[in-house]
Amino acid sequence: MSSFTKLIVVALAAVSVPFVSAQTYTNCNPLDETCSADSGLSKWSFYSDFTTGDSAFEDWNTTAGTVNSTSSGAAFVINEKGDAPTIKSNFYFFFGYVEVKMKIASGTGIISSIVFESDDLDEIDWEGIGTYNYEIETNYFGKDNTTTYDRATYPNVTTPADTFHTYAVDWTSSQIEWFVDGVSVRTLAYEDALDGKNFPQTPMTLRIGIWAGGDPDNGEGTIEWAGGETDYSDAPFSMYVESVKIINYNPADTYTYSDKTGDYTSIKLANTTSSGTTTSSVSSLSSSTTSSSSGSSTGASTATSTATSTGTISSSNRTISSNSTSSTPSPSSSTPSSSTSTASSASFTAAAANVLGLTMNPVVALPIAALFFFL
Numbered sequence: 001m002s003s004f005t006k007l008i009v010v011a012l013a014a015v016s017v018p019f020v021s022a023q024t025y026t027n028c029n030p031l032d033e034t035c036s037a038d039s040g041l042s043k044w045s046f047y048s049d050f051t052t053g054d055s056a057f058e059d060w061n062t063t064a065g066t067v068n069s070t071s072s073g074a075a076f077v078i079n080e081k082g083d084a085p086t087i088k089s090n091f092y093f094f095f096g097y098v099e100v101k102m103k104i105a106s107g108t109g110i111i112s113s114i115v116f117e118s119d120d121l122d123e124i125d126w127e128g129i130g131t132y133n134y135e136i137e138t139n140y141f142g143k144d145n146t147t148t149y150d151r152a153t154y155p156n157v158t159t160p161a162d163t164f165h166t167y168a169v170d171w172t173s174s175q176i177e178w179f180v181d182g183v184s185v186r187t188l189a190y191e192d193a194l195d196g197k198n199f200p201q202t203p204m205t206l207r208i209g210i211w212a213g214g215d216p217d218n219g220e221g222t223i224e225w226a227g228g229e230t231d232y233s234d235a236p237f238s239m240y241v242e243s244v245k246i247i248n249y250n251p252a253d254t255y256t257y258s259d260k261t262g263d264y265t266s267i268k269l270a271n272t273t274s275s276g277t278t279t280s281s282v283s284s285l286s287s288s289t290t291s292s293s294s295g296s297s298t299g300a301s302t303a304t305s306t307a308t309s310t311g312t313i314s315s316s317n318r319t320i321s322s323n324s325t326s327s328t329p330s331p332s333s334s335t336p337s338s339s340t341s342t343a344s345s346a347s348f349t350a351a352a353a354n355v356l357g358l359t360m361n362p363v364v365a366l367p368i369a370a371l372f373f374f375l
């Protein structure tokens, strides 16, 4: 429930302690305003080995605190109240497979999180609550819809605060599947997320960080969810991330929202080459992401947005299968396609559902966008 981070930011704004820049903010929400294009990961596959030194961070922005490379990987450490070191990929990806090798931090109320976050606040989460050294949380949000906090599941994991585990998500336009050490622990079909309305479907950055959900200044609901108040005399609290692997199912230089729907079919992909701009979009007629084979080339000076898909989402044409990426390099070498167990037995809780309806304002000044779609 990293969206609790939003609540914390709101709470903190009130006492003007600007910590937890958090993982769940946006600098520009394309559903409300016109935003510059997102800088995309233009290759299929991306890998960071955080044991190799500071160069491992070159494709990441540190958005809070300091994160160092150690022999155990990137170290995210809370030494005192207010610490919330966080990194963010400096690119977006659009549907994909993401694998993070992580050891969560131990400590009451300490949250270790892996968050996919888009500009219009679609979100996919893993959160390790340091109070509970036997489980991990999965969660998701669509378009910042935080009216309910009942979407989380808590699959069992063996001593996540003592042991590295591989937390993976396979994210396509038809479903999201969470895996722990290669075993599927949850599958969310597009139509099961309020007929797609709450289904995360826009280009994401990956944000990884640690924060104190149990900070005594947090709301009661947040502290309860985090398993109690954090005692900073127990610090340091350390989370380690050994490596991150990302397969981007729709590589492109830029992603642009062509309207204010937030539908994946509205996202335009573009590559800028010396001879012009190639654009495409993800077809709604397929149950999986299609790569940019439908891209058309246009001359440099006439490069225009040529959305090739205006299809509407038809749930009857969606299949729920694990063959969700047939037109892309299969991630199944790293994800067990035969996994069928779902999180049906995992407990759903509505912890702290009393904290409703809060939204947050951007907390970070708008960065100057480096890339513009129209050139």
Ligand SMILES: *[C@@H]1O[C@H](CO)[C@@H](O)[C@H](O)[C@H]1NC(C)=O
Pocket (backbone or CB within 6 Å): 066, 067, 068, 077
């Ligand atoms: C990270 O490394 C720098 C330089 O070695 C050091 O000064 C700093 O204290 C380290 N930060 C953390 C959080 O360990």
Ligand SMILES: *[C@@H]1O[C@H](CO)[C@@H](O)[C@H](O)[C@H]1NC(C)=O
Pocket (backbone or CB within 6 Å): 061, 088, 089, 090, 091, 092, 205, 367, 368, 369, 370
């Ligand atoms: C990363 O930081 C750079 C430099 O501040 C900025 O231009 C870029 O937009 C950031 N990337 C993301 C994805 O926020």
Ligand SMILES: *[C@@H]1O[C@H](CO)[C@@H](O)[C@H](O)[C@H]1NC(C)=O
Pocket (backbone or CB within 6 Å): 145, 146, 147, 148, 194, 197, 198
């Ligand atoms: C937000 O999600 C809830 C269910 O989780 C739904 O009842 C509500 O209509 C959604 N709100 C919007 C604006 O889509």
Ligand SMILES: *[C@@H]1O[C@H](CO)[C@@H](O)[C@H](O)[C@H]1NC(C)=O
Pocket (backbone or CB within 6 Å): 156, 345, 346
């Ligand atoms: C998770 O662990 C708890 C406590 O050990 C156990 O009662 C429960 O059955 C486990 N759940 C699953 C899905 O294995």
Ligand SMILES: *[C@@H]1O[C@H](CO)[C@@H](O)[C@H](O)[C@H]1NC(C)=O
Pocket (backbone or CB within 6 Å): 042, 043, 044, 250, 251, 252, 253, 269, 270, 271, 278, 279, 280, 291, 292, 295
């Ligand atoms: C952009 O270029 C990448 C790398 O060459 C390619 O895989 C991708 O399909 C291209 N995307 C578009 C929208 O042309």
Ligand SMILES: *[C@@H]1O[C@H](CO)[C@@H](O)[C@H](O)[C@H]1NC(C)=O
Pocket (backbone or CB within 6 Å): 319, 321, 323
């Ligand atoms: C999924 O893939 C397997 C093996 O590649 C194939 O046998 C099966 O028919 C496929 N299922 C669907 C729904 O496409």
Ligand SMILES: CC(=O)N[C@H]1CO[C@H](CO)[C@@H](O)[C@@H]1O
Pocket (backbone or CB within 6 Å): 285, 311, 314, 316, 317
């Ligand atoms: C958009 C699309 O492909 N729609 C098809 C969905 O499937 C039904 C049959 O199940 C077709 O009739 C639609 O044309």
